[in-house]
Amino acid sequence: MIKLKNSVENLEAYFVNDIPCRVKLDANEGSNYLLNEGLCFDDLKANLYPDSDSVELREKLSLYYNCKSENILMGNGSSELINMVINAYCEKGEKVLSFIPSFSMYQTYCDLCGATYIGVNTNEDFTQDIDKLIEKVNELNPKIVILCNPNNPTGYITPRNDVIKLLDSVKNSLIIVDEAYADFFENSVVDLINSYENLIVMRTLSKAFGLAGLRVGSLIANENLVKYVWKVKVPYNLNILSQYGALKALNSIELVKSYIQNIKDLRLKLSQDLRNLNFTVYESGANFIFTKSPVDNLFEKLMSCGVLIRKFNFNGKVYNRITIGTKEENEILLEEIKNIIEG
Ligand SMILES: *Cc1c(COP(=O)(O)O)cnc(C)c1O
Numbered sequence: 001m002i003k004l005k006n007s008v009e010n011l012e013a014y015f016v017n018d019i020p021c022r023v024k025l026d027a028n029e030g031s032n033y034l035l036n037e038g039l040c041f042d043d044l045k046a047n048l049y050p051d052s053d054s055v056e057l058r059e060k061l062s063l064y065y066n067c068k069s070e071n072i073l074m075g076n077g078s079s080e081l082i083n084m085v086i087n088a089y090c091e092k093g094e095k096v097l098s099f100i101p102s103f104s105m106y107q108t109y110c111d112l113c114g115a116t117y118i119g120v121n122t123n124e125d126f127t128q129d130i131d132k133l134i135e136k137v138n139e140l141n142p143k144i145v146i147l148c149n150p151n152n153p154t155g156y157i158t159p160r161n162d163v164i165k166l167l168d169s170v171k172n173s174l175i176i177v178d179e180a181y182a183d184f185f186e187n188s189v190v191d192l193i194n195s196y197e198n199l200i201v202m203r204t205l206s207k208a209f210g211l212a213g214l215r216v217g218s219l220i221a222n223e224n225l226v227k228y229v230w231k232v233k234v235p236y237n238l239n240i241l242s243q244y245g246a247l248k249a250l251n252s253i254e255l256v257k258s259y260i261q262n263i264k265d266l267r268l269k270l271s272q273d274l275r276n277l278n279f280t281v282y283e284s285g286a287n288f289i290f291t292k293s294p295v296d297n298l299f300e301k302l303m304s305c306g307v308l309i310r311k312f313n314f315n316g317k318v319y320n321r322i323t324i325g326t327k328e329e330n331e332i333l334l335e336e337i338k339n340i341i342e343g
Pocket residue numbers: 028076077078079080103148152178180203204205206207212215216217
């Protein structure tokens with residue numbers, strides 16, 4: 001075999017577990033409510049390249065994100081954009097700082113390009129000490145700081161004042177605020193992109209819009225920064241079907257608000273029901289909850305009855321992240337948990 005370059009030779013490939021299940025609450029995907037009647041592609045010109053700049057889509061998204069289309073760069077999911085930015089900014093060995101636990105992909109993308117990922121521990125209850133992060137930035141002088149808000153997998157909401165404190169304190173690093181779940185908690189800092197020249201906000205249609213399969217993400221920043229990063233965008237990165245589907249979905253934007261409200265109501269109910277069963281449930285600003293189960297091996301036991309959640313190990317303890325499903329899905333989850341507890 002021809003050898004890969006040294007920096008990637010020893011990496012483990014990222015495989016997504018696609019265990020068959022009847023209730024899927026492991027990946028924070030939303031319901032299929034915007035395109036539930038399918039898509040009609042009759043007038044689609046598949047022979048032509050897609051609009052490489054996603055002009056129409058950026059126009060439409062700028063209304064939702066409350067910025068100008070010039071502030072947006074589209075990606076094949078926000079994952080592509082996070083990878084693109086880390087790869088474009090970090091020389092081998094340059095540092096990327098983030099709270100830990102947070103989104104595990106940050107580490108993956110750092111490994112891919114040879115950047116050094118450094119996690120700053122959250123408090124024991126998974127709240128975050130922003131002063132500690134700022135202190136580490138001053139000490140280590142990273143190229144990039146990533147703040148996931150609300151945080152995946154813990155659901156923690158960084159108060160707006162803390163985000164501003166970070167922005168005011170850090171001038172020599174790029175600051176990425178990953179707002180994959182910000183639709184569920186009106187705490188976005190998109191309104192600050194013109195006040196901080198080093199701020200990049202990442203948004204996605206994969207969670208609150210329930211369009212994870214279309215792979216549509218947005219990088220939002222001031223115009224100069226967007227133009228600057230545009231240099232490394234792969235041409236035609238958003239295919240014709242994704243652009244078409246996203247535009248169609250965005251015609252029903254009023255449905256998104258009620259969907260989000262519904263998820264919040266269901267989150268409150270599921271949190272209470274689980275607390276009644278002696279679970280620890282951390283406060284969450286997203287479409288999932290982070291929990292500590294009173295029974296061992298909950299993940300494995302639920303999987304054996306067709307309910308898929310996520311399992312995490314932190315400091316030698318096991319936690320579970322559970323996506324808020326539909327009312328019916330949450331009822332099945334609770335039923336199975338009760339069965340497990342009663343043994
Ligand atoms: C889901 C998720 C993303 C990536 O979403 P895409 O599907 O690639 O747009 C990015 N960050 C966090 C924290 C996520 O949970």
